[in-house]
Amino acid sequence: MTRILPVLTILLAILLFWYAMAVHMNAPWQTTLNTRADLTEVPFTTFAQQTWAQDKPVLPAPHQVITEIWNATVALELSSKRSLAYHGWITLSATLLGFAFGTALGVLLAVAIIHNDASDRSLMPWIIASQTIPILAVAPMVVVGLGAVGLTGLVPKALISMYLSFFPVVVGMVKGLRSPENIQLDLMRTYDASPWQVFWKLRWPAAMPFLFASMKVGIAISLIGAVVAELSNASGGGLGVRLLTGSYNGQTVQIWAALFIAAGLAAILVALVGSAERLVNRRMGARA
Template identity: 65%
Template sequence: MRNFVPVLTVVGVIFALWYGAAIWLNAAWAYDKAKRADVTLSASELVADTWAQDKPKLPAPHQVAVEIWETTVQKKITSKRSLIYHSWITLSATLLGFALGTGLGVLLAVGIVYNRVMDRSVMPWIITSQTIPILALAPMIIVVLNAVGISGLLPKAMISMYLSFFPVVVGMVKGLRSPEVMQLDQMRTWNASPSQMFWRLRLPSSMPFLFASLKVGIAASLVGAIVGELPTGAVAGLGARLLAGSYYGQTIQIWSALIMAAALAAVLVAIVGLVQRVMLRRMGMA
């Protein structure tokens, strides 16, 4: 129970600040309505109004919770108003992009570690690629792929791959180079081939680094999938919910989509962490 006290304290402070900010940001509209109605608001009436507006500048936590409840539990998962439906659309692009990014990242890392030319030529370009804002790059990727007849899931997955492969490359390169010189010399004294050194020393040593990178990569992949939905005017996905909410001033809808995205990212990172514990335990590293 003691372990939960700090967490609950932080959560309590966040909710207190959130409710306070809702009063502060929504008070102007409440006072404006009261002025037009020629009434005076008491403190309790002000609080009640700012926490119950239909289109607040900042919705109160309970308003977001009600919206999530109504769009998950009270809606069929096939409904276009269901957050579960939209989450699945975004999740499918996330997982495909994450798989592509992980595969590309691992292949590039192996090439960089074993090929000096790739280390000196490819690695700087990989680093440079991450300086390009994804919001500027995403429309270009979508337009180019649409020009060659590729649309739907794959363009969003490509954007997810672009964001997720970088941490995998960096972590995997660090992991493959983590064995000490003494360990490498010991393998050479056993006349181990390069492939044996890779599979029995370098790859096992890289696993902790790889999984740490995968946790970052899966979260970045989700961000890429959401960003990929924004310039396309998508009608499905969490990005589409954000767009629709911004078009019509539905801030509660926007916040519910954001909270759903955060929860989805937390679940994905937790799954990667679970796989990490299982894998490292079987390898005798945990």
């Protein structure tokens, strides 16, 4: 628990800095408003409170964002088009589907790579090169393209998430499946183990820590992929759409609320993978 205090201190500092910046950045517009309303002698405390309560602030104060999140999730019905829970669910389902695809593809590729020399040599360089392509930057276009073929809804977004999340899984799993040492492989040979048994009883368990480390990275970028992929289709819904409409209408509070929800989702997803990791570790008898 020695980490709680420092983290809280930093968070508090960020919060204070944020409120100060909100005053600073919203001040010009508030001054204009006050001059129009013929308010000349505004004490600083009142002025600060005014800057923290604007309708479309340049930088909304944290409590405005929290209020917006509350209003847009708990206070609204789930089916409402303005509910962030509704949009969050759309993004979450695309993220999870893409993450599942990506992890499966990554594991399959890794298995092919460690068992076959030719696929190692031909695939590995291109897998690495595939990630230098800014696919995220063309994600909205890919979604439009797939929509023209008839793939709409969840799947195109999930494909973007898959493209992003398979990479850490391949790299991690190749490392992990190769992590058993020669002496362990030799032992399996003395047991006359089949390749299938070597895989399931030695390589696969040995790769588990690598798989979970990769999945933590993978699920975070799956979410990013899903959010960005939503930017193209304003009618489809999702957190990305809230970002887009918020930016068109100058609804900064709405943008920040969507961002916070996305951040919260990312944190929860990574934490879930982390607890799955601990569970598996305990089942496999690892020492904590």
